[in-house]
Amino acid sequence: MAEQLFYFFIYPGMLFAGIIGIIFAWADRKVTARVQFRQGPPVLQPFYDFIKLLLVKETILPKNGSVIFFLLAPVLGLFGATAAAVIILMPALGLTSGFRGDIIVLFYLLAIPTLMFIVGALASGNPLSSVGASREIKMVLSYELSFILIIAGVILKSEMTLQLNEIMALQQSQGAFIASLSGIVMFIAALVVIQGKAGMVPFDMAEAETELAEGIFMEYSGTAYAIIKYTKYILLFILPVFIAEIFLGGLHFEGIHILWSILKVLLVLVLMILIRNTNPRLKIGQAMRFYLLWINLLVIAGLVLHYIGI
Amino acid sequence: MSKQKIIPIGPYHPLQEEPEYFKLYCEGEKVVDVEWETGYNHRGIEKLAEEKTFEQVFFLVERICGICSTSHPFAFANSLEEISKVEIPDRAKYIRCIIGELERIHSHLLWVGLAGHFLGYDTVFMWAWKYREPVLDLFEIISGNRNSYAMFTAGGVRRDIEQSKFAKIRQDLSELKKKVDLLTGAVMDDPVIHARTKNVGVMTREDIIDYAALGPTARASGVAIDVRKDDPYAAYGSLDWNVITAEEGDVFAKAKVRLLEMYESIKIIEQSLEKMEKIPEGDILTTIWEIPEGIGMGHAEAPRGEVFHFVKTDGTNSPVRHKIRAPSYMNIATFKKSCVGQTISDAAISLAAVDPCYCCTERMAVACDHTSGKQILDGEALIKRSQDKTREIKNKVK
Numbered sequence: 001m002a003e004q005l006f007y008f009f010i011y012p013g014m015l016f017a018g019i020i021g022i023i024f025a026w027a028d029r030k031v032t033a034r035v036q037f038r039q040g041p042p043v044l045q046p047f048y049d050f051i052k053l054l055l056v057k058e059t060i061l062p063k064n065g066s067v068i069f070f071l072l073a074p075v076l077g078l079f080g081a082t083a084a085a086v087i088i089l090m091p092a093l094g095l096t097s098g099f100r101g102d103i104i105v106l107f108y109l110l111a112i113p114t115l116m117f118i119v120g121a122l123a124s125g126n127p128l129s130s131v132g133a134s135r136e137i138k139m140v141l142s143y144e145l146s147f148i149l150i151i152a153g154v155i156l157k158s159e160m161t162l163q164l165n166e167i168m169a170l171q172q173s174q175g176a177f178i179a180s181l182s183g184i185v186m187f188i189a190a191l192v193v194i195q196g197k198a199g200m201v202p203f204d205m206a207e208a209e210t211e212l213a214e215g216i217f218m219e220y221s222g223t224a225y226a227i228i229k230y231t232k233y234i235l236l237f238i239l240p241v242f243i244a245e246i247f248l249g250g251l252h253f254e255g256i257h258i259l260w261s262i263l264k265v266l267l268v269l270v271l272m273i274l275i276r277n278t279n280p281r282l283k284i285g286q287a288m289r290f291y292l293l294w295i296n297l298l299v300i301a302g303l304v305l306h307y308i309g310i
Numbered sequence: 311m312s313k314q315k316i317i318p319i320g321p322y323h324p325l326q327e328e329p330e331y332f333k334l335y336c337e338g339e340k341v342v343d344v345e346w347e348t349g350y351n352h353r354g355i356e357k358l359a360e361e362k363t364f365e366q367v368f369f370l371v372e373r374i375c376g377i378c379s380t381s382h383p384f385a386f387a388n389s390l391e392e393i394s395k396v397e398i399p400d401r402a403k404y405i406r407c408i409i410g411e412l413e414r415i416h417s418h419l420l421w422v423g424l425a426g427h428f429l430g431y432d433t434v435f436m437w438a439w440k441y442r443e444p445v446l447d448l449f450e451i452i453s454g455n456r457n458s459y460a461m462f463t464a465g466g467v468r469r470d471i472e473q474s475k476f477a478k479i480r481q482d483l484s485e486l487k488k489k490v491d492l493l494t495g496a497v498m499d500d501p502v503i504h505a506r507t508k509n510v511g512v513m514t515r516e517d518i519i520d521y522a523a524l525g526p527t528a529r530a531s532g533v534a535i536d537v538r539k540d541d542p543y544a545a546y547g548s549l550d551w552n553v554i555t556a557e558e559g560d561v562f563a564k565a566k567v568r569l570l571e572m573y574e575s576i577k578i579i580e581q582s583l584e585k586m587e588k589i590p591e592g593d594i595l596t597t598i599w600e601i602p603e604g605i606g607m608g609h610a611e612a613p614r615g616e617v618f619h620f621v622k623t624d625g626t627n628s629p630v631r632h633k634i635r636a637p638s639y640m641n642i643a644t645f646k647k648s649c650v651g652q653t654i655s656d657a658a659i660s661l662a663a664v665d666p667c668y669c670c671t672e673r674m675a676v677a678c679d680h681t682s683g684k685q686i687l688d689g690e691a692l693i694k695r696s697q698d699k700t701r702e703i704k705n706k707v708k
Contacts, residue, residue, distance in 0.1 A: 281430030
């Protein structure tokens, strides 16, 4: 029991994933700044921001909302993200081999933070938050279908293996999935889907600073907002790791493989940051159309290509 | 029938930094009505102008707006020169054109950046503002100030542009042209920007005429209205340049008009420099000793449209009445047409597309009773309220 709690809260769960996520958030801010001719913050800036938000800033509660749901939602979202982090990171770090079907469980766990953000936004009773929540619901309905199709594709490519550990082992012996045309097609689709899951431009319409003034997170402040931020940091870390695991030949922390593993994850992260910096925000209708039609078609094309054998 | 709810943009909102309040009445994401409230930042400039001398009013009107800080003195100078019927020296005319056009370039670059920001495209925001820096540096070289240039006075300009600076100005302009090329390419060819701005906030030719919209807002709908061509002032009549128009009337057309206008501005500045080389340095001011009694109307094409100044004088050294109308006053009214029926996302960019300037547009707000239309609070009541509030806070601190 103590071991499980250690896994969940310290390593590789909440604390570890969060700290790496904060460093990733710094990388995001720094790369963005350099792309935009700015200097960018020092490495510890996101830590300072987070600690200040968590411990110093006042938490203001909405007058017309449901306070219990408003405060419970971020916590549940954090737990969902942490559970996903544990399942994603343990096989990569060689701590356990996972269990059969964990990739299916991940699909559900990765949806929990977003659903909880929606619950929190609706509980706040703010009209802008409710518009943000309705946008987020539409986003979830759009990208989750593509996401499950991508996972199905990965399972097909790995000869019906439902275990993350074995998917990685298979790629190490037979070559990464991205080495085939179908793999490339599905990797591109997956990249777009995690962009939406992480809520980054061009799919940040639920927050949409200049339209809804942070939308779903508008009423959050202080500690509650710090927890949301922390959840987002964890997602920013585990989503690239997940993509690297299922497409880029898996992660393996041994000898020279440590370097390759880190480079793979950073590659996905940098791709996400560059997409974010070279696109304006889409409208919600356009984003739905984009996922439901084009990305789904892309994934199905990938599946067909896999059947043909390329 | 779903319930209407109000999505507020303002009084303080990250969309636009100035205090203004748009009530978007929405059904779901669709905007069904727009209401605009202002009066949060009224400064009483017209009244203040009546208490200052003509020389001082130039500095006052320069501070109406931070971005188009030359168009107001420009229009005011035109109105004073109409009253006193003087012809200003040629060199001063060209200097006025140069300042006015440099301001247009920096204002349009600023708008392109802001439009990018409103679309969530912060890279365009930062790049456009980075490219705006050399323009501000040019202003510093010419006038000593990066903003609020204090170049204008009745009868001419206050500072000459020396011949020795021409090479630097020309070089900076040619570099600026390359950067504008890059920015234009990035905006015009981006498919996602097309998806976000085409057929959004469309104003037809008839709408523009009905609402009497001005400047790039009107020109983007095919109405070729430009004071510089229609009633040339300063040296605009003797220079070779074109009025840029587009037919579509959507946000993309407005962006296109602004981007292409920058090239025309560069053209005007280059021609002015060329002509100035033939005129000896120093001849920049026809001194006006006395402004006679009369009525003067001056206008100037600001980056956002026509700025209009009406001045009435009685022979003393300050205006009796000074009326200012900035272009945003006409342009903001078009929101009723361009935003209704759109989604919130489209409404936000449609609001930004006319490049509204609220500090130019501020009017006094009067609180009236809804049914009787009677004024609820007058000046004295407001002062009393503020004193009561101060007393209350003081008691609390004690």
